[in-house]
Amino acid sequence: MIEVVARNLLWFVNALVLLYFVLLNGGYFVTSLIAFRALRRYVARLKSVDIQDLLAAAGAPPITLIVPAYNEEATCVEVVRSLLTLNYPEYEIIVVNDGSSDSTAARMISAFEMVPAARMRIADFETRPVHGVRRSRWHPNLWLIDKENGGKPDALNSGLAYCQTPLFCVMDADTILERDALLRIARPFLEDQRTVATGGVVRVVNGCAVDSGSVVDIRLPRSWLARLQVLEYLRAFLAGRMGWHALDATLIISGAFGVFRRSVAVDAGGFRTDVVGEDVELVVRLHRYCREEGWAYKISFVPDPVAWTEAPETLAGLGRQRDRWQRGLSEALTIHRNMIFDSTYGRIGLVAMPHFFILEMLGPIIEGVGYTAFVLTILMGWANPAYIFGFFMVAIGLGVVLSVAAVGLEEITFRRYPRFLDLLRLFGLAVVENLGYRQLVTFWRVRGMVSFLRGKKAWGTMERKGFSSSAETTSS
Amino acid sequence: MRSIASFLGDILEAALQSLPTQSRAFLAVTIAMAVLVSLSAFFAIYAIWLRVRNDIQAARWADREARWTGLTLEALAGERTVDELASVVGRGERLPFLDFLLRYARRLTGRERDRVKELAVPFLPELERLLTDRDAYRRARAVQTLGALGLPHHNEILVEAVHDESPVVSMLAARALAAHGGTKYVGPILSNLDRFEHWGTEYVRSLLVSLGSEAAPALREVMRDVDRSIRVRVLAADALRNLHDLEAIQPAAEILSREPEPDLAAALLRMMSVLGGPEHIGLIKGLLQHDHFAVRAQAYSALGALGREGPELLEAGLADPSPWVALHAARGMRDRGRHDRLAELAESEHPGAMAAGQVLAEE
Numbered sequence: 001m002i003e004v005v006a007r008n009l010l011w012f013v014n015a016l017v018l019l020y021f022v023l024l025n026g027g028y029f030v031t032s033l034i035a036f037r038a039l040r041r042y043v044a045r046l047k048s049v050d051i052q053d054l055l056a057a058a059g060a061p062p063i064t065l066i067v068p069a070y071n072e073e074a075t076c077v078e079v080v081r082s083l084l085t086l087n088y089p090e091y092e093i094i095v096v097n098d099g100s101s102d103s104t105a106a107r108m109i110s111a112f113e114m115v116p117a118a119r120m121r122i123a124d125f126e127t128r129p130v131h132g133v134r135r136s137r138w139h140p141n142l143w144l145i146d147k148e149n150g151g152k153p154d155a156l157n158s159g160l161a162y163c164q165t166p167l168f169c170v171m172d173a174d175t176i177l178e179r180d181a182l183l184r185i186a187r188p189f190l191e192d193q194r195t196v197a198t199g200g201v202v203r204v205v206n207g208c209a210v211d212s213g214s215v216v217d218i219r220l221p222r223s224w225l226a227r228l229q230v231l232e233y234l235r236a237f238l239a240g241r242m243g244w245h246a247l248d249a250t251l252i253i254s255g256a257f258g259v260f261r262r263s264v265a266v267d268a269g270g271f272r273t274d275v276v277g278e279d280v281e282l283v284v285r286l287h288r289y290c291r292e293e294g295w296a297y298k299i300s301f302v303p304d305p306v307a308w309t310e311a312p313e314t315l316a317g318l319g320r321q322r323d324r325w326q327r328g329l330s331e332a333l334t335i336h337r338n339m340i341f342d343s344t345y346g347r348i349g350l351v352a353m354p355h356f357f358i359l360e361m362l363g364p365i366i367e368g369v370g371y372t373a374f375v376l377t378i379l380m381g382w383a384n385p386a387y388i389f390g391f392f393m394v395a396i397g398l399g400v401v402l403s404v405a406a407v408g409l410e411e412i413t414f415r416r417y418p419r420f421l422d423l424l425r426l427f428g429l430a431v432v433e434n435l436g437y438r439q440l441v442t443f444w445r446v447r448g449m450v451s452f453l454r455g456k457k458a459w460g461t462m463e464r465k466g467f468s469s470s471a472e473t474t475s476s
Numbered sequence: 477m478r479s480i481a482s483f484l485g486d487i488l489e490a491a492l493q494s495l496p497t498q499s500r501a502f503l504a505v506t507i508a509m510a511v512l513v514s515l516s517a518f519f520a521i522y523a524i525w526l527r528v529r530n531d532i533q534a535a536r537w538a539d540r541e542a543r544w545t546g547l548t549l550e551a552l553a554g555e556r557t558v559d560e561l562a563s564v565v566g567r568g569e570r571l572p573f574l575d576f577l578l579r580y581a582r583r584l585t586g587r588e589r590d591r592v593k594e595l596a597v598p599f600l601p602e603l604e605r606l607l608t609d610r611d612a613y614r615r616a617r618a619v620q621t622l623g624a625l626g627l628p629h630h631n632e633i634l635v636e637a638v639h640d641e642s643p644v645v646s647m648l649a650a651r652a653l654a655a656h657g658g659t660k661y662v663g664p665i666l667s668n669l670d671r672f673e674h675w676g677t678e679y680v681r682s683l684l685v686s687l688g689s690e691a692a693p694a695l696r697e698v699m700r701d702v703d704r705s706i707r708v709r710v711l712a713a714d715a716l717r718n719l720h721d722l723e724a725i726q727p728a729a730e731i732l733s734r735e736p737e738p739d740l741a742a743a744l745l746r747m748m749s750v751l752g753g754p755e756h757i758g759l760i761k762g763l764l765q766h767d768h769f770a771v772r773a774q775a776y777s778a779l780g781a782l783g784r785e786g787p788e789l790l791e792a793g794l795a796d797p798s799p800w801v802a803l804h805a806a807r808g809m810r811d812r813g814r815h816d817r818l819a820e821l822a823e824s825e826h827p828g829a830m831a832a833g834q835v836l837a838e839e
Binding site for chain 1: 502504505506508509512513515516519520522523524526527530582611613614616617620644648674675676677678679682799800802803822830831832833834836837
């Protein structure tokens with residue numbers, strides 16, 4: 001009797017998990033197809049409205065880059081040097097030293113000769129106390145805000161409070177922007193004044209050669225863990241975010257590279273300081289705020305501006321990152337859960353929020369249960385070949401198709417990896433990542449869900465290696 | 477054909493029925509797996525094919541560009557005629573060659589640019605055909621190229637394109653017409669102004685300014701027209717300010733005296749800063765206590781720019797609860813040469829000390 005119940009229960013779970021995999025990967029497949037069309041149209045649009053013509057006619061709205069820095073002594077000076085060479089008519093850089101215990105502030109002060117300066121605080125956010133505001137003697141558009149440690153959202157709010165330009169860009173202190181990245185990411189603001197936020201593409205810098213703050217030679221990393229992340233980022237940005245953008249339902253803008261309209265972000269309350277996924281939460285809140293105020297607005301993803309970021313190369317580092325991402329997503333979706341299936345919020349409420357809540361937030365748990373049930377079914381001797389084969393098909397086969405398609409999207413559009421061997425490696429990775437790596441990521445995401453349910457707020461430490469110079473890469 | 481399909485269907489059905497249930501499920505999964513593997517292989521082969529094709533095309537394009545660069549430079553120097561150049565560009569190369577010439581046209585001015593336009597003449601019929609393409613972006617590209625390389629008679633085609641259903645095509649056509657000495661085209665452009673409402677403010681404003689001062693009477697009408705959206709009226713007001721249209725000041729003052737919506741009031745005050753006179757100071761002073769910070773901020777700026785009133789009014793603005801207003805008031809004081817007083821305030825406990833300090837540091 002017990003065996004019959006257990007067997008039926010296990011089969012019910014198995015069926016549910018198979019359905020989940022079909023829905024999840026089927027959804028990804030559909031967004032990939034939509035992204036394919038959207039990317040081709042985007043490339044056509046780029047050719048029809050030349051960015052230089054646009055700028056010559058419209059000028060460009062001034063932007064403030066807000067760079068929160070906590071213990072970033074390894075990369076902060078090089079990152080800021082690269083930011084100072086951006087191709088954009090008018091911009092300011094505000095580096096917010098969030099109470100670093102290393103020499104981040106000292107390095108900045110000495111490298112750029114930063115001296116105390118007066119600057120008006122515009123937005124009235126409650127933040128941890130600011131000890132001082134400095135400005136570079138040689139670069140009048142470079143500012144340093146030195147404050148007590150309060151976490152990344154608090155640092156972002158401090159930067160936002162001092163921001164005096166119509167737009168601001170959030171980025172990480174270990175991120176390098178391509179020279180024309182700001183021009184490209186600001187383009188939707190020039191073309192449509194209803195735009196309130198745009199997100200760009202984040203790519204993995206590991207393995208690339210960096211010279212004077214610019215990525216000069218793009219190649220796949222030597223570390224397998226970083227290589228797998230290259231593929232993940234391609235799939236997430238080119239297939240996922242582009243697809244959601246084409247559906248006019250962009251819900252995620254990466255905190256590593258996004259531009260927001262200052263007035264709307266400030267009116268909506270700035271960044272929440274009690275969450276770890278402040279970037280996701282702000283975007284969801286902007287949707288909510290604009291809808292509830294009855295504003296016509298747009299939140300877009302732009303596939304050609306690129307920010308290069310350092311990906312973790314250790315299992316511990318990557319695990320902490322994914323744990324945090326899962327917590328961040330879960331927090332944002334839980335806070336705004338009443339938007340789910342609410343038609344007031346249009347496609348965001350009816351499509352994007354349910355998708356992210358059920359398939360992305362609860363997904364790892366379903367997936368984890370699925371893998372466990374699969375192993376149990378085999379151990380109990382209840383599995384037949386069709387089931388085993390079917391499980392592999394939906395759990396792994398569909399994943400391979402999606403990853404291969406993402407590499408195809410990259411090749412159709414931006415072709416950032418010029419070496420033929422790298423292209424072949426990416427196809428190989430599309431198979432390999434589904435045989436262990438994806439399951440490991442699921443484990444970390446489940447851990448993230450547990451941390452979320454336990455109310456954990458810590459960020460965890462991040463190791464920074466710094467960027468490899470072109471000479472180092474060439475010789476290696 | 478149908479009988480073959482039906483025959484194959486019967487065979488498949490018979491084969492499936494001869495299998496036990498489990499084997500049928502296995503077969504179905506196997507077929508699904510084969511489909512997935514085929515899809516993956518298709519994507520991979522397609523991407524590799526694209527890589528190879530793109531590499532070949534890039535090499536071909538580089539060769540072509542090198543050849544065209546030499547020929548074009550010779551033609552620009554007068555060593556080669558337009559017909560000679562046209563004869564070496566193949567039929568399938570005409571549109572890429574126009575793209576190539578467009579890059580030159582953007583960089584050159586005066587007679588050299590006119591010469592580039594002459595070189596483009598034999599290829600322009602290709603663009604005219606593209607204007608009826610179903611794809612809006614192809615039409616947009618054709619309009620953009622015609623705008624830069626087209627002849628005067630193409631302006632009539634561009635006028636039609638202003639009414640295109642695609643906002644991108646419509647905007648590009650309007651810009652091209654405005655750039656070609658647009659007075660004649662003020663009508664079609666302004667009649668489509670509502671369609672341009674969602675484009676970036678500066679982009680539309682610069683379009684209106686490029687129409688020149690002869691568009692001013694029509695823009696004044698737009699600014700006055702209460703049936704137009706506030707945004708369109710703001711755009712018209714900002715364009716009139718840039719055109720230095722002194723006749724716009726009187727209607728602007730009338731609208732301001734009727735306490736318009738804050739965005740419009742702020743735009744009209746920006747106009748007052750540039751074009752206003754002492755007779756408007758009373759009106760501006762009346763807006764220093766406006767509920768909306770943007771109106772107060774622009775009112776202080778206008779007061780500072782017109783420079784007739786006592787400094788104490790501007791100094792009061794530094795204590796405004798809105799930091800934007802304080803900054804505008806401080807900049808107004810700086811524009812009036814009140815640096816010493818600003819320095820004093822910056823060192824004091826005055827609520828506007830920080831605004832004063834920042835504005836002094838901006839110099």
